[in-house]
Amino acid sequence: MDGRNSSLLVDFILKGLPCVDKLQVPLFLFLSVIYTSTLVGNVLIIGVVKGTPPLHTPMYFFLANLSFLDICLSSVTVPRLLGNVLSMKTIPFSECVSQLYFFHFLASAECFLYTVMAYDRYAAICRPLHYTGLMSWKVSMCLAFGSWLAGSLHSVTHTVLTFHLPFCHSNEIDYFFCDIIPVLKLACADTTLNKTMILANIASISLSCFILIMISYIHIIVAIMRIKTAAGRNKAFSTCVSHVTVVALFYIPCVFTYMRTDSGSSFDMAAAVFYTLITPSLNPIIYSLRNQEVKGALKKMKNGVLFRQGVFYAAVFINRSVF
Structure with missing residues (x-):
C-alpha cells in the first residue's frame, strides 16, 4: 500500500476468520444466534436486577x-x-481506531469489574457484620465507576501508541477485528515500545487482578469451610461458583492471546472469538443456573411485562447493530 503515514490511510481490509468461504451461510447463522442470545440473555439479567x-x-x-x-x-x-x-471486509480507518479503543476499554473494564465482584463476595462472606459499611451504595458506585475509568485510561494508552505509527506495509489486517497486535504488523516503524507496553500494561493488569481475585477466594474458601451447616456452605458456594467460572472463561483465552506479542494464528482467533462472543453469551446462563435468587426472579417474571420488554429491547438493539 502506498503512503508513509497512517493519516494517508482511507481504510483497512479485515481478512476475517480463515477458511470460511464455503461456510458463509452456516457461520453467519451460527454467529447471529449466539449474538442474539447474548443480547437477550444479558438484557434479561439487567431487567431482572432492575425490576426485582x-x-x-x-x-x-x-x-x-x-x-x-x-x-x-x-x-x-x-x-x-x-x-x-458476508464479504463486507473493508473498515474505515476511523472505525478501526474506534473499534480498537472500545474493545480494550470494555475488556479491561470487565477485568477490573471481576476483581470488584470478588472483593464484594469476600466482604459478604468473610466480614458479614461489616458488609453494609464496606459495600455501601456509595462505595459500590465508586468501584463500578473506577472500573470503567481505569478501562478507559488503559485503552487510550494503547490506542494512541498504536495509531501514531506510520502504516505502509499493507492495509490488510489478518484478523476479524482491529486489535493491537494484528494492526502493529502493518506498521513500518519500530514497534518494540508498543510490544513492551502490551506485556507490561496488559500483563500487569491481568496478573494483578487475577492475584487479587485468587486472594479473595482463598479467604472465602477458608471462611466457607468454617460454616457449620451444610446448607450454609452450599449457599455460600453457590454465590461464588458462578463468578469463578466466568472469570476462568474470560481470563484464560485473554491471557493466552496477549502474552504472545507475535500472535495472530487461527488458534488465537479462536480464543478471541471465544471471549468476545461465547463468554458473553454464557454469562447469563451461568449466573441464572447457579444462582437461586436469579433463577427465582426469572421464573416469577417469565410471563410478565419485564420479559416481553427485555426481548423487545434486545430485538431493537440487534436491528440497529446488525442492519
Missing part, C-alpha cells in the same frame, strides 16, 4: 454492570464480523 427489589444489592448491581459490558463488548466486534462473513 430483593436484588437491589451491590452483588447484583455489579452483575448488571457485567451484563451491560458483555452486551457492549460483543457489539463492538460481532456486527462487523457478521458483515465480514
Whole structure:
C-alpha cells in the first residue's frame, strides 16, 4: 500500500476468520444466534436486577454492570464480523481506531469489574457484620465507576501508541477485528515500545487482578469451610461458583492471546472469538443456573411485562447493530 503515514490511510481490509468461504451461510447463522442470545440473555439479567427489589444489592448491581459490558463488548466486534462473513471486509480507518479503543476499554473494564465482584463476595462472606459499611451504595458506585475509568485510561494508552505509527506495509489486517497486535504488523516503524507496553500494561493488569481475585477466594474458601451447616456452605458456594467460572472463561483465552506479542494464528482467533462472543453469551446462563435468587426472579417474571420488554429491547438493539 502506498503512503508513509497512517493519516494517508482511507481504510483497512479485515481478512476475517480463515477458511470460511464455503461456510458463509452456516457461520453467519451460527454467529447471529449466539449474538442474539447474548443480547437477550444479558438484557434479561439487567431487567431482572432492575425490576426485582430483593436484588437491589451491590452483588447484583455489579452483575448488571457485567451484563451491560458483555452486551457492549460483543457489539463492538460481532456486527462487523457478521458483515465480514458476508464479504463486507473493508473498515474505515476511523472505525478501526474506534473499534480498537472500545474493545480494550470494555475488556479491561470487565477485568477490573471481576476483581470488584470478588472483593464484594469476600466482604459478604468473610466480614458479614461489616458488609453494609464496606459495600455501601456509595462505595459500590465508586468501584463500578473506577472500573470503567481505569478501562478507559488503559485503552487510550494503547490506542494512541498504536495509531501514531506510520502504516505502509499493507492495509490488510489478518484478523476479524482491529486489535493491537494484528494492526502493529502493518506498521513500518519500530514497534518494540508498543510490544513492551502490551506485556507490561496488559500483563500487569491481568496478573494483578487475577492475584487479587485468587486472594479473595482463598479467604472465602477458608471462611466457607468454617460454616457449620451444610446448607450454609452450599449457599455460600453457590454465590461464588458462578463468578469463578466466568472469570476462568474470560481470563484464560485473554491471557493466552496477549502474552504472545507475535500472535495472530487461527488458534488465537479462536480464543478471541471465544471471549468476545461465547463468554458473553454464557454469562447469563451461568449466573441464572447457579444462582437461586436469579433463577427465582426469572421464573416469577417469565410471563410478565419485564420479559416481553427485555426481548423487545434486545430485538431493537440487534436491528440497529446488525442492519
